[in-house]
């Protein structure tokens with residue numbers, strides 16, 4: 396699809412939203428020995444690295460890969476766990492970090508899997524939230540910015556694997572010809 400990009404959330408706005416998220420997380424986990432922050436690849440990789448550098452205390456990191464969008468702008472609904480965590484989460488305090496919650500299908504699937512492993516606690520931090528698109532209800536404890544129903548890229552988010560590196564978040568606008 397031919398398209399152009401329109402900036403929706405600037406780098407400065409991203410940083411402000413991250414500061415607020417990190418303050419809330421630091422407050423909530425102040426009494427906890429260690430926090431395992433789990434990023435869902437690939438989208439979360441940028442927000443994960445920016446968020447953990449704002450966190451206090453003993454923070455550990457792990458990653459898993461769940462994929463449903465492929466090269467499309469529509470979720471397939473078929474969420475696959477492509478790569479699992481490297482460690483047990485039984486008895487751990489786990490914070491799952493995502494770039495975006497859209498239909499909620501990815502997070503609900505991953506949440507069910509991780510909950511079955513009996514963590515001490517499990518909460519979700521998603522930088523973006525598209526609440527009007529929700530198909531499955533998911534309890535997201537920390538969110539950065541709520542956005543309207545637009546397909547966005549940048550700051551980890553891709554369109555057919557491109558644009559993840561942009562330091563801002565932009566809307567994908569279809570242009571003439573297709």
Ligand SMILES: O=P(O)(O)OC[C@H]1O[C@H](OP(=O)(O)OP(=O)(O)O)[C@H](O)[C@@H]1O
Nearest residue numbers: 436437438462463464497498499500501
């Ligand atoms: O709430 P949902 O409708 O499930 O959409 C959100 C998910 O979709 C994207 O991942 P994608 O499957 O595109 O993989 P990626 O992280 O590698 O881009 C995004 O990173 C979230 O994980």
Ligand code: HPA
Nearest residue numbers: 497545546547548552553
């Ligand atoms: O708006 C989006 N952009 C990129 N990837 C996504 N995955 C779910 N929603 C989106």
Ligand SMILES: [Mg+2]
Nearest residue numbers: 438464465553
């Ligand atoms: Mg994607």
